[in-house]
Amino acid sequence: MRNVLRLIWFDLKQELKPPVWILVEWFIFTVQLFIYGALISRLVTAPEISNYQQFYAVGFIVMITFDIGTHTGRHFVEDAHEGRLPYLLSLPISRIKLFLSIALQGGFELALMLTVPLAITLFLLGNLAVLSVAAAIITLFGLGFGVAGLMLGLSFIAFKSSDMYTAIVTGLSTIIIRFSTVFYPLIFLPQGYASIASISPLTYGADLVRFLLGFDPSILLNPAYAVAVLAALAVSTLGLGMVLLQRLVEGVKSA
Amino acid sequence: MRELERILRLARSDFAYFFRTKWLMAVLLTLNLSDMLVVALVYGRLMSFDYFRFFVPAVVVMGLFAAALDTGRRIWLALREGVIQYYLSLPISLPGIVIAYLLAGGLAAMVYSTSLLLVALVALPAEAVWSTFVLLPFLFILAMGLAGISASLAALASTHGEYFFAYQQIVQVLLLTISTVYYPISVISNYFPPALISFASANPLSLAAEAMREYTFAGLPIQPMVLLNILLASAPITVIGALAYLFVLRAIRAKGKL
Numbered sequence: 001m002r003n004v005l006r007l008i009w010f011d012l013k014q015e016l017k018p019p020v021w022i023l024v025e026w027f028i029f030t031v032q033l034f035i036y037g038a039l040i041s042r043l044v045t046a047p048e049i050s051n052y053q054q055f056y057a058v059g060f061i062v063m064i065t066f067d068i069g070t071h072t073g074r075h076f077v078e079d080a081h082e083g084r085l086p087y088l089l090s091l092p093i094s095r096i097k098l099f100l101s102i103a104l105q106g107g108f109e110l111a112l113m114l115t116v117p118l119a120i121t122l123f124l125l126g127n128l129a130v131l132s133v134a135a136a137i138i139t140l141f142g143l144g145f146g147v148a149g150l151m152l153g154l155s156f157i158a159f160k161s162s163d164m165y166t167a168i169v170t171g172l173s174t175i176i177i178r179f180s181t182v183f184y185p186l187i188f189l190p191q192g193y194a195s196i197a198s199i200s201p202l203t204y205g206a207d208l209v210r211f212l213l214g215f216d217p218s219i220l221l222n223p224a225y226a227v228a229v230l231a232a233l234a235v236s237t238l239g240l241g242m243v244l245l246q247r248l249v250e251g252v253k254s255a
Numbered sequence: 256m257r258e259l260e261r262i263l264r265l266a267r268s269d270f271a272y273f274f275r276t277k278w279l280m281a282v283l284l285t286l287n288l289s290d291m292l293v294v295a296l297v298y299g300r301l302m303s304f305d306y307f308r309f310f311v312p313a314v315v316v317m318g319l320f321a322a323a324l325d326t327g328r329r330i331w332l333a334l335r336e337g338v339i340q341y342y343l344s345l346p347i348s349l350p351g352i353v354i355a356y357l358l359a360g361g362l363a364a365m366v367y368s369t370s371l372l373l374v375a376l377v378a379l380p381a382e383a384v385w386s387t388f389v390l391l392p393f394l395f396i397l398a399m400g401l402a403g404i405s406a407s408l409a410a411l412a413s414t415h416g417e418y419f420f421a422y423q424q425i426v427q428v429l430l431l432t433i434s435t436v437y438y439p440i441s442v443i444s445n446y447f448p449p450a451l452i453s454f455a456s457a458n459p460l461s462l463a464a465e466a467m468r469e470y471t472f473a474g475l476p477i478q479p480m481v482l483l484n485i486l487l488a489s490a491p492i493t494v495i496g497a498l499a500y501l502f503v504l505r506a507i508r509a510k511g512k513l
Binding site for chain 1: 277278280281282284285286289290293294296297298300301302303304306417418421424425428429432433437438442443445446
């Protein structure tokens with residue numbers, strides 16, 4: 001475990017000296033919530049949503065979680081592209097430990113990125129039970145690991161073409177976010193869009209977090225389905241990533 | 256070869272580079288088209304006014320902004336990867352390099368946003384398409400101004416290269432959220448303090464979005480004052496951006512590095 005932590009710290013310290021990206025993320029969240037979220041909230045008149053700003057705050061947190069998950073995959077591709085991956089593969093640690101360090105680093109980054117946005121959101125929502133907050137945090141991490149696993153799985157496209165990988169992942173990320181319930185409830189999506197949204201992992205993540213934080217369940221998906229989908233996503237994609245990493249050999253080179 | 260030809264040749268090369276960056280095209284197209292065809296449509300169902308009609312013209316301006324901002328990324332790359340040393344060895348003046356970048360940035364943004372406009376015209380009936388032709392030169396100057404902002408950021412981040420994207424994100428979020436791109440000025444007026452209301456009204460993105468909504472899509476007669484305002488809002492940022500980039504180029508030429 002010490003080796004895993006050493007690897008995590010080795011990468012993480014680069015991002016913390018100075019923590020520019022964390023501060024930028026916190027700043028953007030604050031501006032988006034208190035300017036964009038507040039103003040759009042004044043335009044939203046649908047009676048099903050009593051406070052759009054709160055709905056948006058949770059959506060933005062889910063979006064940050066998704067971004068960190070995709071970042072983990074991109075980081076892995078950068079490692080391959082810049083020649084660092086063969087070095088990591090040649091280290092005297094097992095592949096499972098290497099995979100664990102990649103996944104846990106994403107977890108640490110997520111925890112750092114979410115600290116302030118989550119605190120602000122919980123303050124905005126108010127009146128929350130410790131148990132529901134803890135369950136929401138666990139859900140966010142489950143979603144983060146699931147997305148990271150998905151992106152690690154996709155990252156093997158990059159061994160054919162890293163340009164293609166970046167184009168696919170960045171394009172796909174935007175579409176996954178828009179065709180989901182991150183920023184609007186499923187009942188307001190047109191039929192065709194709702195069908196696509198119901199296969200997006202973000203829909204289940206966002207609705208489950210909202211359910212746990214006390215939003216009106218009538219505008220959310222059934223939480224039992226959401227738990228099942230997120231658990232299946234996290235287990236299957238992380239499993240896939242682990243299998244793929246086992247098959248990688250030293251000397252691998254990204255196109 | 257005359258200076259003008261050299262400037263145009265350099266601008267053409269930078270212009271082509273923008274459209275060849277696959278990941279950038281994927282991001283911009285998916286972002287703007289999904290804003291137009293998903294976000295605008297779904298938000299319209301949450302609101303009691305026609306948000307689709309309000310937001311779709313603004314997405315064209317958002318596309319113009321995003322594409323123009325990419326000029327800064329290309330300048331940042333040129334500074335980081337030493338391409339700038341090659342540019343400095345070319346038989347072209349320093350102001351010529353700056354003008355080439357701003358021209359390419361403005362033109363790339365225009366071409367990209369015109370493609371979005373064509374999609375918008377299919378999605379939303381326009382009352383006066385011909386008004387767009389009157390707006391185009393002003394939008395081009397606006398795009399050069401936005402490219403100027405981006406050039407300033409690249410110049411500002413030239414010694415701490417990795418900060419460029421942080422600066423860019425902050426500026427992008429502030430300029431978009433404190434504008435009438437997403438919401439009408441009446442909503443802003445009820446919420447913001449007077450200073451921010453003035454900023455939102457004078458924001459070049461607000462001016463362009465309003466012009467696009469009122470003249471191209473609503474078919475109202477074009478007001479010369481609005482066009483003048485776009486010019487007045489865009490010209491200073493173009494000049495500031497050009498001077499900042501020129502300053503960086505002069506420093507590199509004098510010292511060999513920053």
